[in-house]
Each structure stands twice: as C-alpha cells, then as structure tokens.
Amino acid sequence: MDSVISLQQVGVAFHAQRRLRSAPYWALEDVSLELARGQRLGVVGRNGAGKSTLLRVLAGILQPDRGRLRRADVSCQLLSLSLGFVPHLSGRDNAVLCGLRLGLRRREIDAQLAAICDYAELGDFFEQPVTSYSNGMILRLGFAVAIQVQPDVLLLDELLAVGDAAFQQKSSLAINERIHAGTTVVLVSHDEDKIADLCDSVLWMEQGRSVLYGDCDTVLKAYRAAAR
Ligand SMILES: Nc1ncnc2c1ncn2[C@@H]1O[C@H](COP(=O)(O)OP(=O)(O)OP(=O)(O)O)[C@@H](O)[C@H]1O
Numbered sequence: 001m002d003s004v005i006s007l008q009q010v011g012v013a014f015h016a017q018r019r020l021r022s023a024p025y026w027a028l029e030d031v032s033l034e035l036a037r038g039q040r041l042g043v044v045g046r047n048g049a050g051k052s053t054l055l056r057v058l059a060g061i062l063q064p065d066r067g068r069l070r071r072a073d074v075s076c077q078l079l080s081l082s083l084g085f086v087p088h089l090s091g092r093d094n095a096v097l098c099g100l101r102l103g104l105r106r107r108e109i110d111a112q113l114a115a116i117c118d119y120a121e122l123g124d125f126f127e128q129p130v131t132s133y134s135n136g137m138i139l140r141l142g143f144a145v146a147i148q149v150q151p152d153v154l155l156l157d158e159l160l161a162v163g164d165a166a167f168q169q170k171s172s173l174a175i176n177e178r179i180h181a182g183t184t185v186v187l188v189s190h191d192e193d194k195i196a197d198l199c200d201s202v203l204w205m206e207q208g209r210s211v212l213y214g215d216c217d218t219v220l221k222a223y224r225a226a227a228r
Contacts, residue, residue, distance in 0.1 A: 002037040004074045004153060004184055005058055010067035011208075012053055027053040029208035030067070035153070035186065040179060042195035042216065043188045044223055045205035051188040054205070055155045058186060074184075077102060077151035079143075079175075091117070091126040091133070091141050098145045112148050120144035121167070136163050143167075147174050154178055158189040192220050 010031045013024035028050045035041060035058070043051045056062040057069065059078035084101075085094045095116050099109035117126040120140040122133075130138060140163050156175065163171065179185050179198055189195050195202060195216065202219035204211045212219050 003034045003070075004037050004072045005033075005035040005076075006068075006070040007031055007033045007057070007064075008068040008070075010057060010064040010069060012050075012057060012062055013065045024065075026208050028057065028064075031205070031208070031210050032067075033203065033210070033213070035184065037184055038182050039201060040185045040199045041187070042199035042202040043186060043205060044190070044192065044195060044202060044220070045211075048207075049205040050208040051205055052157060053208075055157060055186065055188055058153070059155050074152035075103065076153040076155060077146070077149050078155040079146045079157070085130045085138065085141070087131045088129050090129055091120070091122055094130055095126075095141065095145050098142070099148065102146065102149045104149060109148075116141075116144045116148060119147070119170075136167075139163055140167055143171050147171075151183070153184045153186070156185065156187045156189075158187075158191065192224070196220060 010028055011026055012028040013026050015024050016022045031050070031054060043054065045051050053062065055078055057064060059076050060071070061078065063069075084098075086097065089097070092113060095113060096106070096109050099112070100106065104112075117123075120126075120137070120143070122137060122141060125133065125137060130141070133141070143163075176198070185198075187195065187199060199216055201214065202216050202223075203213045204219050204223045212222055
C-alpha cells in the first residue's frame with residue numbers, strides 16, 4: 001500500500017489553561033491509521049470523540065504527545081473555516097494573508113484574487129474591512145480562499161456545508177470535484193449518508209480511541225447499532 005500518512009498509537013493531550021500541572025486530558029489516546037494515496041476515509045463518532053483533533057494531527061497543526069506519525073512528502077490542507085481573519089483588514093488583504101498561510105505564493109494569490117472575490121460573491125465588500133461582513137460572508141470568503149489550494153491530502157471538517165442553500169450547493173460541488181479527481185480525502189462528518197456516498201472506508205472513534213476501521217457498510221452498520 002502506498003501510504004501517505006501513518007499513525008501508530010498516537011495520543012494527544014490537552015492541559016487545562018493556566019494549569020500546566022493539572023492532569024492532561026487525552027483527546028486522542030491510541031489511534032493507529034494508515035492513510036493510502038487516493039483513499040477517501042470517513043471519520044464518525046459522537047461529540048468529543050476526537051475527530052477534529054485527529055484532523056489537526058493529520059494536517060500537522062498538532063504534534064502527537066505520544067506514538068509515531070510518519071508523513072510522505074505530501075501537502076495536506078485542513079479545510080477549516082476558522083482561517084483567522086484580521087478584522088480591520090479588507091476581504092482582499094485577508095485573502096492574501098490566508099493564501100500565504102495556506103502555502104500559496106504571492107504571485108499565485110494575486111492571480112486568483114478576482115476568482116476568490118467572484119466565488120465568495122462579495123462584490124464591493126471585498127474592499128471593505130471584514131468587520132462589516134455578515135457571518136455568511138465571512139464563511140464564503142474563507143471557503144473561497146481555501147478551495148483555491150490544491151493539496152495532495154484534503155482534510156474536511158463537516159462545517160463545510162457553509163452559507164445559504166445556493167452557496168452550499170456550490171461548495172458541495174467543489175468538494176465533490178476534488179474527491180472524484182483522486183485527491184486523498186479525510187472527511188469528518190455526523191452525516192452518515194454523506195460518508196457512505198463519498199468515502200471508501202470509515203474509521204469509528206470514541207473517547208479518543210479507534211473503535212472500528214473498515215469498509216463503509218460494516219463500520220456504519222456497527223456504529224448505527226451501537227447508537228440504538
Ligand atoms: N484546545 C483544546 N484544549 C482542551 N481540550 C480540547 C481542545 N481541543 C479539543 N479538546 C477536547 O478534546 C476532546 C475531543 O475534541 P474534538 O474536537 O477532537 O472532538 P470531535 O470528535 O471533533 O467532536 P465534535 O463531533 O463535537 O466536533 C473534547 O473533549 C474536547 O473538549
């Protein structure tokens with residue numbers, strides 16, 4: 001198997017803020033996973049199971065506190081909407097900053113600014129500070145910037161159904177295109193039908209541990225049975 005990311009018994013611990021001496025909370029306890037090139041992995045589990053933490057480890061944003069992580073020479077992008085906009089800067093300036101943070105070159109971003117503005121449907125607001133934006137506009141701008149990057153591994157959190165119905169359709173279409181173009185994808189979602197539709201394998205997590213890993217049918221059936 002051509003593995004792009006491999007986790008062996010990975011654990012991630014958080015400490016209560018300002019209380020470094022307090023006992024750590026293990027958001028991931030013991031997760032092992034081989035992500036193959038071109039795989040479309042769904043991740044399910046109840047609230048707090050550690051799904052988003054796992055995505056952040058895969059993205060390289062969080063380092064494991066124990067276990068081993070091995071990554072082939074691949075670019076990973078967590079498509080998250082909390083791209084951290086600077087409130088007093090315009091949509092345009094924020095798009096440039098976010099693009100740089102996502103690893104794009106300045107030249108590449110400049111070439112895409114018109115497309116980003118168009119995609120986000122911001123019109124003249126693109127030149128206004130993002131403090132003047134509605135939540136929906138902020139989400140659209142975040143998605144428009146993030147979707148310009150073409151990573152080898154795309155990590156998706158469920159929040160991606162963004163904006164109003166029309167924009168949701170547009171963003172879903174863009175994600176589906178990526179998925180079907182052979183990009184390696186990890187999709188965290190509570191929407192089991194979406195996972196069955198888009199993924200070829202599923203990891204079920206609870207309390208920071210992997211419960212079951214396998215094909216969609218087997219894992220989703222067991223997951224549903226446990227929820228009853
Ligand atoms: N930065 C942090 N500091 C402290 N605890 C955290 C932090 N991030 C996550 N946690 C805790 O780790 C656990 C796992 O969180 P995580 O967000 O990974 O779960 P999740 O499966 O994605 O949940 P949900 O389905 O609700 O999004 C939770 O108990 C959460 O409170």
